[in-house]
Amino acid sequence: MFSHEEKGPSPPHVHAAYGDDYAIFSIQDGVLLEGKLPENKQILVQAWIEIHKEDLQADWCLAVSGQTPLPIKPLD
Template sequence: MFYGIIIRMFFKDIEKHKLPHIHAEYQGDVGVYSISDGILLAGHVPPKKQKLIVAWIEIHHDDLLADWELAVNGKTPFKIKGLDQ
């Protein structure tokens, strides 16, 4: 979590999007973002928060991909620091 944005990665979550992604929630709005390029796949998050999410994905790209591999295989991913830490 950073700047009020909650980032989630769900175990074995490959049915709908089939590619590495995260779910970002801010004040009830939820966006699903591709880890590879930060593109919004579904949903909506306010533009200012979206910029923060995309920057965070870019900074933590390798860590997110490693966590994705753990999560889709039913293992617990590691926590990744937010932008405000």
């Protein structure tokens, strides 16, 4: 999660990488905003976002206020 990006303010989102693929997903609804992942990995990321939505939203608020986000359990 990056709160200060060169493109200016953006909606709450997370970055995901798998191999050489990279994507950005909305925290609100898991929509793919940019990039690509293999379809099966994209589905896993979107499910992870849904499971951790409240934690992700709280971390986004921390990050944009200059605080350190709390750890969230990654996909195993």
